[in-house]
Amino acid sequence: MTNDAIDFEQELSTTLDPVAKAILVCAGVLFVVCCLGLYGFAGELNVPATVTAGNGLSVPTSGSGDATFYLVGPGTAIKRTVQLGGNVHLTADDLQNAGRYIIALDGNSASFYVSAAPVHSIALLARPSRVPADTPNVITGTAFLFDRYQNLVLQPQPVKFDLEVNGQSVTRTETSKDGVAYTKLNSSKKEGPAQFVASSGNASVRRVVQEVASDPCNIRMTAQRDPRGILVRTDPIRDCAGNPVPDGTIVTFTSTDSQGKSTVDARIKRGIAQAQLPASNDATISVASGVVVGNEIKWRNE
Amino acid sequence: MTSFGRMALVTVLAAFVVLAPNQKINSVLAATAPSVSLNAAQAAPRQVEDTTQKAVARDYAAAWQAMADALDQNRADLLAGNFIGTADEKLTASIDQQRKTGLHQRIVDKGHSVEVVFYSPEGSAMELHDTARLELQVLDGSKVIHSEDATVRYVALLTAAENSWKVRMIEAVPSF
Numbered sequence: 001m002t003n004d005a006i007d008f009e010q011e012l013s014t015t016l017d018p019v020a021k022a023i024l025v026c027a028g029v030l031f032v033v034c035c036l037g038l039y040g041f042a043g044e045l046n047v048p049a050t051v052t053a054g055n056g057l058s059v060p061t062s063g064s065g066d067a068t069f070y071l072v073g074p075g076t077a078i079k080r081t082v083q084l085g086g087n088v089h090l091t092a093d094d095l096q097n098a099g100r101y102i103i104a105l106d107g108n109s110a111s112f113y114v115s116a117a118p119v120h121s122i123a124l125l126a127r128p129s130r131v132p133a134d135t136p137n138v139i140t141g142t143a144f145l146f147d148r149y150q151n152l153v154l155q156p157q158p159v160k161f162d163l164e165v166n167g168q169s170v171t172r173t174e175t176s177k178d179g180v181a182y183t184k185l186n187s188s189k190k191e192g193p194a195q196f197v198a199s200s201g202n203a204s205v206r207r208v209v210q211e212v213a214s215d216p217c218n219i220r221m222t223a224q225r226d227p228r229g230i231l232v233r234t235d236p237i238r239d240c241a242g243n244p245v246p247d248g249t250i251v252t253f254t255s256t257d258s259q260g261k262s263t264v265d266a267r268i269k270r271g272i273a274q275a276q277l278p279a280s281n282d283a284t285i286s287v288a289s290g291v292v293v294g295n296e297i298k299w300r301n302e
Numbered sequence: 303m304t305s306f307g308r309m310a311l312v313t314v315l316a317a318f319v320v321l322a323p324n325q326k327i328n329s330v331l332a333a334t335a336p337s338v339s340l341n342a343a344q345a346a347p348r349q350v351e352d353t354t355q356k357a358v359a360r361d362y363a364a365a366w367q368a369m370a371d372a373l374d375q376n377r378a379d380l381l382a383g384n385f386i387g388t389a390d391e392k393l394t395a396s397i398d399q400q401r402k403t404g405l406h407q408r409i410v411d412k413g414h415s416v417e418v419v420f421y422s423p424e425g426s427a428m429e430l431h432d433t434a435r436l437e438l439q440v441l442d443g444s445k446v447i448h449s450e451d452a453t454v455r456y457v458a459l460l461t462a463a464e465n466s467w468k469v470r471m472i473e474a475v476p477s478f
Contacts, residue, residue, distance in 0.1 A: 050476060070447055072407065072440050074473070075392040077399035079442065097392055100474035102440055102448050109440075109448040113476045127424040140423040144459070150388045152471055154457065178429055178457060178478075180420050182347060 045103060045110040053098050053117045053149050059088040061105060073101030073114065098151035116151035122159075124198045126207040132214030133191045134241045137184040139163065139209055143198040145179050152179035157200050161185065165194035165211055176200070187211050191243040213243035219251070219294030221287045226276065230255065230299060232285060233274035244271045249289060251275075255299075257283035335363035336411035345418040348425060355418075358428060358460065361467040362416065366434075369393060370409040376401045386461065387470040403442075410437035425462065427470075431478050432456040 051057050061067075063084040071078040071090060074097040082088050084106065095101070098116045102109060125142040132138065141161050145153040159181035163170045165188040174181040181198075187209075188194060194209045217240035223232045232253050237245045251273035255262045257280040264275040277285065281301040287294035340359040342350035350358070365384040372380040378394045385393060400406055412435040420429035433455055440448040455478055459471040 068442075070405070070440065070442070072400075072405060072448075073396075075395040075399070077396060077403050077405045079403040079405060098473045098475075100454060102438075104440065104447040109450075111450075111452075113474065115475075125422060125424065125426065142422045142424075142427065144427075150391075150471075152457065152459065152473060154473075154475065178419055178431075179459075180429055182420075182423065184347075184423070 045105060045108050047103060047110050047112045050113045050115050051095055053096055053114050053147060053151055054092045055095065056092050057090040057095060059090065059103060059105075061085060061088060063106070067106040070104040070109075071101060072104075073097065074099035076101070096149040098147075098149075116153045116155075117147035117149065119145045119153050119157055119201045119203050120148040121146045121150075122198050122200060122203050122205045124196075124205045124207055126196045126209055128209075130210045130212060131187045133187050133211045133239065133243055134189045135214055136186045138187050139185045139194075139196065140182065141185070141196060141198055141207075142180065142182040143176070143200070143205075145176055145181070145200055145203075154179050157181075159198060159200045162197045162199070163188070163194050163209070164197075165192045166190045189241045213239040213241075213245045215239060215290050216245050216249075216292045219287050219289060219292060221253070221285075221294055221297070223277075223285055223297050223299060225301070228276055229279040230277040230283070230285070231274065232277055232287070232297075234268075234272050234287065234294070236271040237268055237273065237289070245289070247271070249273075251287060251289045253277060254286045254288075255280060255283045256286075257281075335360075335367045337413040338363040338366075338416055339414065340416045340418065342418040342421075345421045345428075348421045348423050350418055350421050350428075354425075358418070358430075358467050359416070362414070362430065362432075362458070362460065362469070365469045366409075366411055366414065370411060372397055373400070373407040373409065376406055383466070384468060385470075386463070386468045389469045389472050406441050408437075408439040408441065410439075412436060427462070428460045428467070430456075430458040430460065432458055 046060055061084045065084055066081050067084050069080050069082045069088050071094060076094060078094060095114050098114050100111055100113055102111050123144040127140050143159050145157055147153055157176045158173055159176050160173045161183045163185050168188050170185055172183050174183050188211055191211050191213050194211050196207045196209050198205055216237045219234055219237055221232050221234045223230050234251060239245060245268055247268050249268045251266050251268060253264045253275045255277040262278050264277060266273045266275040280299060283299040285297040285299055338359045340355055342355050368380050368384040372378060376397050378397045381390060381393055415433045417431045418428060419431050433453060435453050437451050439446055455475050457473050457475055458469055460467045461470045
């Protein structure tokens with residue numbers, strides 16, 4: 001013991017009354033205990049900046065005795081007593097969710113990130129579900145890439161979009177950005193259910209896009225006398241690729257004579273549309289569907 | 303007690319108080335939604351309409367307020383209406399775990415600088431890059447075990463619902 005220390009001890013014993021001395025000693029002990037307990041024997045927490053989801057992690061600790069270890073992150077809040085001086089083991093289950101984690105041990109804390117594992121599944125938005133055939137950039141596909149823990153895979157990945165109908169296929173490969181890849185595709189010339197597939201690595205997902213005939217290419221009708229007036233009927237109506245225009249499509253027949261104008265809307269049924277127009281001795285009859293106008297008939301009742 | 307004794311006692315106690323961990327707890331919950339500054343100039347492939355921008359900023363701010371309240375009070379019911387899918391499941395799991403371990407989190411939200419980086423062609427999904435300034439505390443009961451002022455970057459996926467935008471996924475990332 002140095003002379004200074006001896007002098008201080010002597011001064012302490014001579015200048016303090018016993019109660020103050022006891023309080024001072026207790027406070028000092030409390031201070032030391034608290035410092036050790038709160039700041040601990042453990043040194044800095046050494047954790048990697050980033051861990052891949054589903055991988056375990058060992059956090060080395062220093063010191064001795066027991067301490068409370070905390071892990072707080074997305075979907076996780078762990079509190080456990082650990083032995084200082086060894087490694088704290090975090091299992092793959094503890095670190096499944098991508099995001100920012102905080103660990104705290106014995107007054108020290110640190111943060112690190114968990115990033116997504118490789119692509120395991122794809123969520124595909126395919127729009128619309130029903131499209132006209134032979135139309136450019138009408139089908140959009142948006143793919144979201146997820147790992148096995150439903151974390152968005154933010155690393156760029158090649159994503160293949162494939163649209164196939166009646167053996168005809170269109171393929172396009174895009175690179176995902178921030179977990180998302182999208183494309184626009186032309187519809188096929190032939191109608192039918194198109195298989196729209198997005199794939200990345202071993203993951204793929206399929207949607208069906210119904211491709212239907214687009215607008216009629218032309219409309220041709222005939223007219224004949226009928227006991228109740230004039231019966232007008234179209235030939236089978238097709239789009240410009242030869243696909244039958246879907247049943248239910250509206251076709252409008254119009255008759256104009258000296259009495260005025262008569263209009264009848266009819267739906268295509270089994271590929272053709274027909275309607276009954278009022279009898280007339282001298283009429284002009286026209287037919288149209290959407291923006292497509294068909295032939296015109298000059299009707300004379302002889 | 304002598305003056306020296308008193309001085310020594312005060313010094314020791316003061317040191318104890320100063321060196322003890324920061325026990326300051328902001329017990330005031332977010333009374334209003336945090337500020338969200340939203341920039342949609344770089345949104346692709348679809349442009350974001352003005353009304354949609356306002357709706358997204360409003361709903362994203364509400365989601366953060368709900369998340370902060372839910373993680374502080376350990377009440378998953380406070381998430382309802384703002385989160386769906388994976389985000390809802392993971393936050394609910396967090397709250398469940400926190401309740402079991404006696405932990406909770408306090409988030410003092412100091413604002414979000416948000417950029418729309420993706421808006422799906424059909425307008426049903428949106429991805430955000432959010433740079434959030436937060437005061438974060440993790441508490442074991444009333445004891446603060448972690449406290450920091452942090453700028454945290456988040457990637458969030460939002461889905462258009464019937465009359466609002468809901469957070470489907472939110473992940474903190476080291477960088478964009």
